[in-house]
Amino acid sequence: MGLHSFELALERMVDTVFTRSSRTTLRPVELGRRMLRDIDDHRSVDVQGRRIVPNVFAFHLSPRDHAGLADIDQALRHELCEAAREYARDEGYFFVGPVSVSIDVNNELKPGRFGISSQFREVALAAPAPPAVQAPPVAANPEPEVMWAAAAPVVAPEAPPVAAPITAVAATAFAVEQQESPSVLTRGTIVMPSGERIPVTDEAIRFGRLPDCTVTLNDPNVSRYHAEVRPGVNISIVDLGSTNGTKVNGLTITGEVPLNNGDIISMGTTHLRFEAA
Numbered sequence: 001m002g003l004h005s006f007e008l009a010l011e012r013m014v015d016t017v018f019t020r021s022s023r024t025t026l027r028p029v030e031l032g033r034r035m036l037r038d039i040d041d042h043r044s045v046d047v048q049g050r051r052i053v054p055n056v057f058a059f060h061l062s063p064r065d066h067a068g069l070a071d072i073d074q075a076l077r078h079e080l081c082e083a084a085r086e087y088a089r090d091e092g093y094f095f096v097g098p099v100s101v102s103i104d105v106n107n108e109l110k111p112g113r114f115g116i117s118s119q120f121r122e123v124a125l126a127a128p129a130p131p132a133v134q135a136p137p138v139a140a141n142p143e144p145e146v147m148w149a150a151a152a153p154v155v156a157p158e159a160p161p162v163a164a165p166i167t168a169v170a171a172t173a174f175a176v177e178q179q180e181s182p183s184v185l186t187r188g189t190i191v192m193p194s195g196e197r198i199p200v201t202d203e204a205i206r207f208g209r210l211p212d213c214t215v216t217l218n219d220p221n222v223s224r225y226h227a228e229v230r231p232g233v234n235i236s237i238v239d240l241g242s243t244n245g246t247k248v249n250g251l252t253i254t255g256e257v258p259l260n261n262g263d264i265i266s267m268g269t270t271h272l273r274f275e276a277a
Helices: 002-020 028-041 063-068 070-091 142-150 170-180
Strands: 051-053 056-061 100-105 114-119 188-191 197-200 205-208 227-230 236-239 246-248 256-258 264-267 270-276
Touching (some): 028 070, 056 063, 070 100, 070 264, 236 246
Parallel strands (some): 056 100
Antiparallel strands (some): 056 114, 188 197, 188 270, 205 227, 227 236, 236 256, 246 264
């Protein structure tokens, strides 16, 4: 269920953080348990007979606990969102909008204590654009015709095909193409912060800021060529001499490190999750 997957995803990441730091006694799995209980407590039924539940959650932590979880803040919020979605699927619940989680400081709370607030927040729909007003007809004039001809696009010679790098927009198309190809064996998946899934096949996946990387990350803390996920007997990841380093479950890696199901990969401020096939 949602909580079980959440515990597995956090197991390695959280253990390494608590091994290195005693700044907090609050374990993140307690947040996940409280959130799922809050979902059950606030479920309702809409006009269509569906069971709807809150989709926006705000946790309130003491200053000490908030500082103790700062290293895994973004990854923790991502995993909490995934746990809520999976739990809703298992229980047949519906959300009225996207799931979001925030973790804030409450100076009145003591270490080890926390609060949670949840709410239903629908997607705000943009107002329809007013109908276009048709401009009155203009008498023919030879000058605009000349200017239009001058501005016509020039067709450049066709360049040889180049493999396009995967950006946040192209990642989904790449994933679909890989899954639809019968000759490609998917050995695992890299889950992006946006929820897009990058299949791991028999080719290395390079991450970095430059467009010629397999996956281009728009993160100023990511190096031009940052890290690479490599296939083999075991799927592994290696840092490519990046400035800020690459972390797996909160620990900076050296050399080539094998990946296990649920590992959290951190490059700059971007956190990815590895799922084994």
